Amino acid sequence: MKADHPPMLELAGVSGGYGKTQIIDQIDLSIGAGEFISLLGRNGMGKTTTVRAIMGIAGWVHGSILLNGSEICGAPTHIIAQSGIGLVAEGRRIFPNLTVAENLDAFAANPHHHTNPWTMDRVFALLPTLGDRVKSMGETLSGGEQQMLAIGRALMTNPKVLILDEATEGLAPTVRTLIWQILAELKDQGLAILAIDKHLGPLGALSDRYGILHKGRLVWRGTPSELGDQPKVIAKYLGV
Ligand SMILES: Nc1ncnc2c1ncn2[C@@H]1O[C@H](COP(=O)(O)OP(=O)(O)OP(=O)(O)O)[C@@H](O)[C@H]1O
Numbered sequence: 001m002k003a004d005h006p007p008m009l010e011l012a013g014v015s016g017g018y019g020k021t022q023i024i025d026q027i028d029l030s031i032g033a034g035e036f037i038s039l040l041g042r043n044g045m046g047k048t049t050t051v052r053a054i055m056g057i058a059g060w061v062h063g064s065i066l067l068n069g070s071e072i073c074g075a076p077t078h079i080i081a082q083s084g085i086g087l088v089a090e091g092r093r094i095f096p097n098l099t100v101a102e103n104l105d106a107f108a109a110n111p112h113h114h115t116n117p118w119t120m121d122r123v124f125a126l127l128p129t130l131g132d133r134v135k136s137m138g139e140t141l142s143g144g145e146q147q148m149l150a151i152g153r154a155l156m157t158n159p160k161v162l163i164l165d166e167a168t169e170g171l172a173p174t175v176r177t178l179i180w181q182i183l184a185e186l187k188d189q190g191l192a193i194l195a196i197d198k199h200l201g202p203l204g205a206l207s208d209r210y211g212i213l214h215k216g217r218l219v220w221r222g223t224p225s226e227l228g229d230q231p232k233v234i235a236k237y238l239g240v
């Protein structure tokens, strides 16, 4: 972490899983304000479980998870969300039978009294395609529009940290590009971002640091350029 980025989300020795099965093991990860960190790894390596452990929706979690200095490990999910983590979950999970405006409104909150909070107007300025669909039902949106809505909804909680789990999955290249542009803008605005994605090209341009998960362990960490210099690491942990 850079000296000018105070830690916003800090995981220390975080393990978690479901029932008797341990999936992630002793994860250490730190994200500063305004930093963009990406979690990489092949399918089934524990990326989503790490996110679910942070949000309190894995089966169980141990360790320490500090959000802006306060311990949230093991707290109820709604408390974690209110504490300032906005999640764009794998698979989007918007409300299909609510309109775009209703989907956004359902998440509107400013628990930390931000002076320039996210509002529907501000979300529509960032995500203009959504503004054109304000009265459309969630289920009638295209995949890209649903993803925009999922991002807008997370922003409506006025998070300190935004977590995106495969936000560009299954989208057309033009829509993916739009999402990368939106994330760059959010990073510029000083949001701390944790992204899980498989598109190393655009991720490399945005990410301050990478962490690679392999079988539930963080086996490599470094900058995108450091990873570029290590084809063996790429082949071993990310190759198909
Ligand atoms: N609810 C659950 N109960 C039991 N095991 C689970 C559950 N969810 C995931 N797992 C297992 O945990 C392991 C890690 O899954 P996880 O979804 O965290 O991986 P991932 O890295 O996000 O993969 P992908 O790239 O496919 O999204 C897998 O072996 C998976 O089968």
Ligand SMILES: [Mg+2]
Residues within 6 Å of the ligand: 047, 048, 049, 090, 165
């Ligand atoms: Mg996943």
